[in-house]
Amino acid sequence: MTDLVIISLAVVLCFVLSSQLDLSELMAMFFKRHEAWQLDEWLLSFFVFSIGLCWFAFRRNAETNTALRERIEAEQKVAELLRQNRDLSQALIRVQEDERRALARDLHDEFGQNCTAIRTDANYIFHARADDSAGVLASAKRIDHAAQTLHALCRDMLGRLRPPVLDSLGLHAAVQELCETWEEQTGVACFFFPEEFSVPVGDDVAVTCYRLIQEALTNVTRHADAHKVRIDLSATSDHRAVKLHIEDDGCGMAEPEGSALGLGIVGMRERVAALHGEIKLKHAPGSGLSIEVILPLTKAKA
Ligand SMILES: Nc1ncnc2c1ncn2[C@@H]1O[C@H](COP(=O)(O)OP(=O)(O)OP(=O)(O)O)[C@@H](O)[C@H]1O
Ligand SMILES: [Mg+2]
Incomplete structure (x- = not known):
């Protein structure tokens, strides 16, 4: 906008000066005197040159705008990728924490319970009377069952941490x-x-x-x-x-x-x-x- 005002002022000033000094008439006389040099023909060439400069400025302006737009888009993309990265990191931490919590719960509940059951039954067998074969057999069966449960749990946990079959x-x-x-x-x-x-x-x-x-x-x-x-x-x-x-x-x-x-x-x-x-x-x-x-x-x- 400022540029437009300055250009308009310059044009008006040029017109006022030209009309005061009869600039065109002076130039015409000057060109006539030096007709041998063909100076008057240069005017049109300079006019074409100035149009060329205008076109160049217009092109540069358009290119700068496009580059600016592309840069803003690229920055937006980078910002979006950063946001996704942050979200992903948070989700990874959350998933890791959830997994740890689940493993801790399984270890506490299942492992703890089954280990206690095995110890109790082992203790029973250890102190069992010689004629208590039925009780010993029942305890042994319970130990076998608890061991199987622990084994299954262990396989499940390993599978969660890393597929063993891989x-x-x-x-x-x-x-x-x-x-x-x-x-x-x-x-x-x-x-x-x-x-x-x-x-x-x-x-x-x-x-x-x-x-x-x-x-x-x-x-x-x-x-x-x-x-x-x-x-x-x-x-x-x-x-x-x-x-x-x-x-x-x-x-x-x-x-x-x-x-x-x-x-x-x-x-x-x-x-x-x-x-x-x-x-x-x-x-x-x-x-x-x-x-x-x-x-x-x-x-x-x-
Ligand atoms: N096979 C599919 N068929 C149809 N829509 C799908 C399919 N896979 C993904 N989508 C769509 O893409 C979206 C994004 O999937 P994405 O796996 O990223 O997230 P989600 O499954 O919703 O959640 P989570 O973060 O738990 O994976 C889904 O919400 C769903 O709308
Ligand atoms: Mg999904």
Whole structure:
């Protein structure tokens, strides 16, 4: 606005001076005197030059505005990512605390109770009379039962901390077991199509694949209303990465991604990004959700 006022004032001042001094007439006489130099022809050229400068200024202004807009958008994206990161960290801490609390409760209630029962029965057997075989047998049975309960609890806890089958049987068997258990629990058909890898898969890639499938299946149970899920796990054609594809035939995501409040998908993205991989979610209302993941292969530790 200030620029406009200054330019307008300059134009008016120029007009007043020109009309006072008869500037055009003086210039015309000057040009006529030096006709041999063709000075009057320069006027038009300077006019074109000034239009060129105006166009240049306009272009620079437009480019600066675009760059500024892109910068603001990038800053907003960074702020959003930071917010998601903060939320994720808080959720991770919360989940960790919940898990610890649950483990502590199980240790206290189940382990404590069963250990006390075993000690009581062992004590009974220790002090039992020689002719009390029925009592000793009952105590032994109770000890056996308590030991079985403890064993089951221990397996459950280990499974929560880290799926043991991942270490013992490998990724394919672990996912197969996960699918079968999930299918049994939910009644939704789960088809797993694994392809053998020609190179060993590193532990971080294996755990990430397993956790991604776990979260995807949990989401299908909670949100998809699906009849079947298909999981493909293979290597890319150059054998440098793992390709994971999870697809359901449910209702698809209603909300555009990012507007949802949950942290499961954000967590999936974080896990994939941590291994320098790529994740794509393809969804449309009514046509299910398809998740495609590429994870570069890391060397398996010997
Ligand atoms: N397979 C799916 N089918 C339909 N909608 C889905 C599916 N998976 C995710 N969604 C939608 O995406 C949203 C975000 O999922 P996300 O896993 O991030 O969060 P959540 O499952 O709601 O909560 P949590 O943080 O416990 O995982 C869900 O609220 C749901 O609306
Ligand atoms: Mg979820």
